[in-house]
Amino acid sequence: METMSSWGAWASGNGMNILYAIIIILVALWLSGFVKAMIVRMGKSYEALDETLFHFLGSLARYAVLAFAGIAVLGRFGVETTSLVALIGAAGLAIGLALQGTLSNLAAGVMLLMFRPFKVGDFVDVAGTGGKVEGITLFTTDLVTFDNQQIIVPNAEIWGTKITNHSHHPVRGVDMIVNVAYGTDIKKAKASIAKVLEANANVLAEPAPFVEVESLGASSVDILVRPFAQGAHYFDVKYSLPQEVYEQFKKDKIEIPFQQIVVHNA
Template identity: 80%
Template sequence: MFNSINSVGGWFAANTVNILYAVAIILIAIWASNFIKKLIVGMGENYEKLDETLFHFLGSIARYAVLAFAGIAVLNRFGIETTSLIALIGAAGLAVGLALQGTLSNLAAGVMLLMFRPYKVGDFVQAADTFGKVDAITLFTTDMITFDNQHIIVPNASIWGAKITNHSHHNIRGVDMVASVAYGTDIKKAKASIAKVLKANKNVLADPAPFVEVETLAASSVDLLVRPFCEGEHYFDVKYSLPQAIYEQFQKDGIEIPFQQIVVHNAK
């Protein structure tokens, strides 16, 4: 027992300098890792256009990277071979990466979404066959609230690898709809009738001016493309209120609204 104590004491005596170096390295590494993390997180907090979630994640990675290098430096200080340890950690990391391939793809997509910000919380977005309001963006998923009040969680990989339509990107939106009239209708009169409806709607902007022109000569109707402009927050109000208002105005002005017709000719 005394021999063991003496050997341990001898080891500490022989490695006093190394122990002091190791303690210094660990203390400096802890301070440096915390400083670097705060610096990176502070970048995300100081600039409104940068996402804080991403910078918290990057700050944590940087912190653990500094601590890992400090641990390797301490082991080297005591003459412990770290090459095999690094190779073992690398192999373990590869195995974990393969096992979590789907999760890591969502993580990578989340980082890209937070960096390039094709949308932000509060935007109305159509992505991954889902249309709704963005409720939250995390490193792995995007939470969306649909118009029928469903909470849908979409993996980020499904969003980043497909088409993204951000309906809230521009403040002013064009609202496309079709107004059909019967053949033989005075088109100028139909346009004037539509103009009355657009002018009466408080959410329709005068500038840019609404666009109303014949788009298609269909089988039993003349289809006019109606495109008023409005602020983004009023998009759905305009989209779903104008068709009824145009229909009612057509009735008042005596403009015929077409319906599908089949003409049968009797053979003689």
């Protein structure tokens, strides 16, 4: 009975504080939800930005509002919040030091989602790995290689290093070197290459293909061939043209050099 009476006395003495605490909690719950929804809605209005980032920022804002509300409620009942805030700060610092690697991945993920150097579906070279981007999260980027392997790369290894996005531009140049023997009629060789490029359905007429002598090698004349193709057909062109050029050279009797050993009898 004494306990019940003491609780009753505490409740009657703190009736207004309890009422204020309930109001603060209700307002904080509504406000935190409103702030999160507003941030998420803001992300949806910008198609260039990833929604995942705004969901994360919205959750951070929501928990921040609830944390301030909790401190305010404790303050209403006379709890010294200064030491509590200092304790939370110290705990946050300790957790941050313990999770340095994870937090660096998180920071890099935020930067990747904000600046979007690549998006899902792009073919990229990042952190020494090439593949099609299957997913981007706050901590990792998932790639699928040509041989259908899944590669999960931590975001910290991507941000701050060179990123090559092969899918950024819709039209790409496909570089290859064609070697012909010394003594070959270069005009004839270039005309033979032009036949191949015109016959390939994936090679674009505009921009016009570039076919010129690049260098004079030790045993060959090196011709740079750069046709242009849609990004989706890049690898079709890259891996089909060498065989097509070889077959056309055979038809046109153009010699392709190869290593030889010439022995002279004394």
